[in-house]
Amino acid sequence: MPEFQTSPGMRDVLPPESARWRRFVRTFDETVSAAGYGQVVPPLLEDIGVFHRVGEATDVVTKEMYDFVDKGERHVALRPEQTASVCRAFVQHRPATPWKVWYAGPNFRYEKPQRGRYRQFDQVGIEVLGPDDPYLDVEVIALGWRFFRTLGLGQVTLMVNSLGEPADRTAFVAALREYFEANIDRLTPESRVTLSKNPLRVLDSKRPADADVIASAPRIADFHSETARASFAAVLDGLRALDIPFVVNERLVRGLDYYRLTTFEYVGGTLDSAQNALGGGGRYDGLVEDLGGPATPGVGFAIGLDRTLLACDDEGVFAAHEQGVDVFVVDTTGGLHALTVTDQLRAAGISADRAFENRSMKSQMKAADRSGASVAVIIGSDEAAAGTAVVRPLRDGGEQTSIPRTELITTLRKVLS
């Protein structure tokens, strides 16, 4: 074991996986850019107060933040998510609404690491601030859905729910608390602790012993106001109109406190895994106001990059693949010709690599093969003296030819096309 390794829950992303990450973000960019979303790049570090507004009762804020006091005595935190940052940016810059933005980048949560759960983890997401329209919720959900489809994922389940308007939610939470307290002896000790902090979250318990009590708990739908009911119906109608399959899950409560009305989650195919939530989001109409801005409705989602790629692996789609070069230059005369020829090729837009340390012909040819290049350009002492180069196809047979160096680029363009 080396003396220094990555900190727990942090890791290096190496080729070719790193290229897959870039393609992932590029694919997301293309999906949402086509719907009029622009990229916002918020800082990794914010005043800790920005995140406190996300939810005083959530573990994300109370236990898992990477926070510290900086040299200027400011209490700051590495962002645990980006929705709060986007809303803070909105309040600070007051762009015209509807403000449709997307983001991609790392977030930090001090949790015990697990497969698909890291302390530094990347998310992509979108947020729309301004419009209060259930069809916007549908657009947002549909863009996430389209993204998964573009990646090639076929086993994603969309779960939707509505938490109702704030008053509905408050009434529901009160009813829940009353119900669970009346049945507290049937709850697991862990759920009793959860109950004292946030009764909603008890619904999310995955412990089998809690299943019975939860099954007969009050139902959120019974507390929906007329407005909430109409909004939720419009969302479901919109999803049907787009032929997006969904499952209404009344126990879907989500982890952050700011959600109201529509909430949704994309669940991966491997349902036996505890880390099967690929992404999720919802409407958060109070967050901008909480951050000191004008009352502004908002809706959005975040998708976990790691988990989604794990789901891709499970389904055998969106695989990583090695990136090669077009041409590999072999030079057995010391390497100066390889230096100038690769430079010349790159300038002409032909990707090229070479070997170093003046290795043997055999060794350099092996390297050429491994490089993935479809053509080798070989320069030995004869070619160097004659001002020529050998062009040797590496993949699909074909004879090698000796040509003047001046014709190298035109010849290669022909061979590569």
Added chain:
RNA sequence: GUGGGCGUAGCUCAGUCGGUUAGAGCGUCAGGUUGUGGCCCUGAAGGCCGGGGGUUCGAAUCCCCUCGUUCACCCCA
């Protein structure tokens, strides 16, 4: 944060009733004659057996601690 599994070469893993110089495959490097890759053959390099302590004549192997990882709870993406 709580509980269980695991931790041996760069990678994937053998090896434990404790017993001489710790193995394989893949990968890397070098050869297999005269300047040419993929297949094959030969050889080489590469391990404080995660770290520390203990038991023992002797520990990769047993015990304790610790770190890391993984699974479940929790949390959530």
